[in-house]
Amino acid sequence: TKKNWVPTSKHAVTVSYFFDSTRNVYRIISLDGTKAIINSTITPNMTFTKTSHKFGQWADSRANTVYGLGFSSESHLAKFAEKFAEFKEAARLAKEKSQEKIELTSTPSQESAPGDLLSPLTSESINGTDEERLTPGTPQHTEVRAKPSQNALPFSHSSSSISKHWEAELEALKGNNAKLTAALLESTANVKQWKQQLAAYQEEAERLHKRVTELECVSGQTTAVRSQKTELNRTIEELELDLKAKEEELETLKAEVESANEFQSQKEALTLKLQDTESRNQTLEAQLSDMEQRLESSQQEREAFRKSLRSLLELLDSKIFELTELRDTLAKLLGSS
Secondary structure (H helix, E strand, O other), X not given: OOOOOOOOOOOOOOEEEEEEOOOOEEEEEEEEOOEEEEEEEEOOOOOOEEOOOOEEEEEEOOOOEEEEEEOOOHHHHHHHHHHHHHHHHHHHHXXXXXXXXXXXXXXXXXXXXXXXXXXXXXOOXXXXXXXXXXXXXXXXXXXXXXXOOOOOOOOHHHHHHHHHHHHHOHHHHHHHHHHHHHHHHHHHHHHHHHHHHHXXXXXXXXXXXXXXXXXXXXXXXXXXXXXXXXXXXXXXXXXXXXXXXXXXXXXXXXXXXXHHHHHHHHHHHHHHHHHHHHHHHHHHHHHHHHHHHHHHHHHHHHHHHHHHHHHHHHHHHHHHHHHHHHHHHHHHHHHHO
């Protein structure tokens, strides 16, 4: 918003650069599960601004949105900014190349410019229609192809350096590409099913509308035809209500899927806490058992000490009694002498 940031993900996610070959544009895309939380088209006028050591942002005027990213380290932020500048330059070159093609098309006598830069990254256009989306089996290449020309344009060297850089990252990008493709196909599977049902409802509504029109064009309509028209209109209204209900149900299902993902993360957190509590409980039980054993041993030692003390007192009493008798005897002897 104008004052505050709105978080789009509760945990760290992968942010990737993509080349959309169908529109000849570069994109920044990020998925949280099956939900596209970032889908920004890079333009030559964009600027990536570092607002702190670990945070940067850029404005997408097309989407009327300002995106911000927080990184775990300053080096990751610097790497992202470097890539942003690199693909921003690539977007500028792609735009110039498109303008050059238009000029070459309008002036056939001019020599041809270098060929298009092919995309090794994307197997599907995020914002495109179903007809524009590519299949996961689309061949992928990482090379720059240029038509033979004696007067090559200056930006061919830059395109060659970009191609070399892509070749180094091709394997990692292929893995991300496969994951993104699977996630997007999974997210669109249910939507396609609902679209088919909605299309069937719409076709039925159109057929009924046509039927009503035909009945209205027939001269000399009878009461039965009028009643049939009323019934058809009622059926159309019911179908339209069903259509709205299906659309609402679709939105509800999307919300439930997001809630299920949140519940799953909460469940995992609670499971970890439970395991930690159980381990602590076992430790405390072991400590309690040890203390009980020590207490029992102490009580036994105490009882033995009491017994020894009683025996000693009895022995002392007997000795005192003997000494008393001896004293009396000696007193008698002294008295008689």
